[in-house]
Amino acid sequence: MYTPYLFQFAQVHEEFRIPELLSIAELHSFTVQIPEDIDVTRPFVVLGLESDDHARLLAKRCILIKSICEFYARGKNYDELHATTRTMPSKWARFVEDASFKMNVTAYNHTIPQTRARDVVEDFSYMGMLGRIDLKNPEVTFVCYEEYVDKHGTTRDKHEGDGEFREVFLGRLIEEGTARPLAKTYDVKKRKYFGNTSMDAEISLLMANQTLASPGKVIYDPFVGTGSMAYTTAHFGAFVFGSDIDGRQMRGKEKVPGIIRAAAHYGVDKRIVDLCTFDVTQNPWRCGEMFDAIITDPPYGVRAGAKRLGRKPRPPGSTPRPAVTPPSQPRPDDQPYIPPTKPYELSALATDLILLARYLLKPNGRLVFFLPTVTDEYEEVDVQTMLCEGMEVVANSLQDFGSWGRRLITIRKTTSEKYEPPSFKPTSTSRESPKDSDAPDHVPAHKDFRMKYFKKFNKDEYDT
Incomplete structure (x- = not known):
């Protein structure tokens, strides 16, 4: 039996709200x-839950929740609100006799004058509360929310438009959102600098929630970089293993690796299992189904392009490469051998990442990663054609930057069948049958993203 609850969301990352809710519920x-008919662009939403305990679990873990109330009534004006509220005295009857209480009157996108707020509270006198008024530690808190149209960027007088709200809601407060302050705790500005590619803390926390991170789980980041996702995932109790083709980002310049130092700052260094330097296409994993989730932000070339081991093709007529000194002989310059790397095109990387996840994830494990796309070119089939057998999309949420955006993709492993390690050869995508066979020759909007980005998404330039 579901009971209606009033959710108040932070007015950011609208497309991420429901996937986060469903993930924590799962x-x-x-x-x-x-x-x-849910409208995720509005800050107030009425959803069904089975108990107050479920509301508390969501409010304590979801980054985008500001508060959850037991829903009483809503209306376009106070007359509608009071008319509905009067029909359901059973909602608050158990609190009438002796429960201490208070009522908050607040608004979204508006500041309510104190004098009118007092009048609003007095208009609810028909509820007949007999208990003591306690403004600090009440047993029951009733909340009246007024939702105003967003007028961000306009100049207004202090109380201009007061009372001209879009809708008003009434409920009993169950829990304030306590996870949102974590975004400040893990703010990149509060950790010591050791690399220039760091994910925003709020986004990192949302990604960690999508992995279902919890105590006892082991989670892998194959492009760990400076470890932004490692800290937030470890915060929720998971053990984290990280790797990267460039060990300098993980190490920094001091003896203790930068990721370990930052993790110690947050008190989660004991949950960092290990950090290794290797190319995911030449990885050391000799058995699959090791991880409960994979979380990563693959490099897509805006700050740092993706690389894999190998040599770039040489142009016709160029001078042949010098012969490589055999490992058994000392190098003439007495320097360690640094293997060459070549660009790793984003669409190939994304497809290979899903194949790797299918091999490394336990059944029902999740892959969570960002995929940049060109806004005008994106189609749903772009993601579907990346999939392979045994993997399905759970969520696809857009962070919009205008001409381009990045999509937080959550993919679940739906099979218990064991697979061989992926070969990562250039032909690997052709020998793997895409889930959507209707568009085998489809060119996704994220292909050659780096080139499109630096040409400012001018299609006339990169089509020629």
Whole structure:
């Protein structure tokens, strides 16, 4: 039996809200009733839950939740709100006799004058609360929310438009969102600098929630970089293993690796299992189904391009490369051998990453990663054609930057069948049958993203 609850969301990352809710609900083995006509752009949403305990679990873990209330009523004006509220005295009847209480009157996109807020509270006198008013530690907190249209960027008088709200809501506060402050705790500005590619803390926390990170789970980041996702994932109790083709980002310039130093700053260094330098296409994994989740932000070339071991093709007529000194002989310059690397095209990387995840993930394990796309060119089939047998998309949320955006893709391993390690050869994508066979020759919007980015997404330039 579902009970309606009023959710107040932070007005950011609208497309990430429902996937995060569903992920945390799955983590704790309960369901959320979501209406088909939900408008995720609004800060207030009424959803169905089975108990107050489920509401508390969501409020304590979801980064985008500001508060959850037991829903009482809503209306376009206070007359509608009071008319509905009067029909359901059973909602607050158990609190009437002796429960201490208070009522908050607040608004989204507006500041309510104190005098009117007091009048609003007095208008609810028909509820007949007989207990003591306690403004600090009440047993029951009733909340009245007024939702105003967003007028960001306009100049207004202090209380201009007061009372001209879009809708008003009434409920009983169950839990304030306590996870949102974590975004400040893990703010990249508060950790010591040791590399120039760091993920925003709020996004890192959202990604960690999508992995269902929890104590006892082992999670892998194959492009760990400076470890932004490692800290937040470890915060929720998971053990983290990281690797990268460039060990300098992980190490920094001091004896203790930069990721370990930053993790110690957050108190999660004991959950960093290890950090290794290798190319994922030449990885050391000799058995699969090792990890509960894979979380990563693959490099796509805006700051640092993706690389893999190998040599770039030489142009016709160029001078042949010098012969490589055999390992058994000392190098003439007495320097260690640094293997050559070549660019790793994003669409090939994304497809290979899914193949690697299918091999390394346990059944029902999740792959969570960002995929940059050109806004005007993106189609749903772009993601579907990356999939291979045994993998399905759970969520696809856009962070919009205008002409381009990045999509947080969550993919679940749906099979218990064991697979051989992927070969990562250039022909690997052709020998793997895509899940969507209707568009085998489709060119996804993320292909050659780096080139498109630096040509400012001018299609006339990169089509010629």
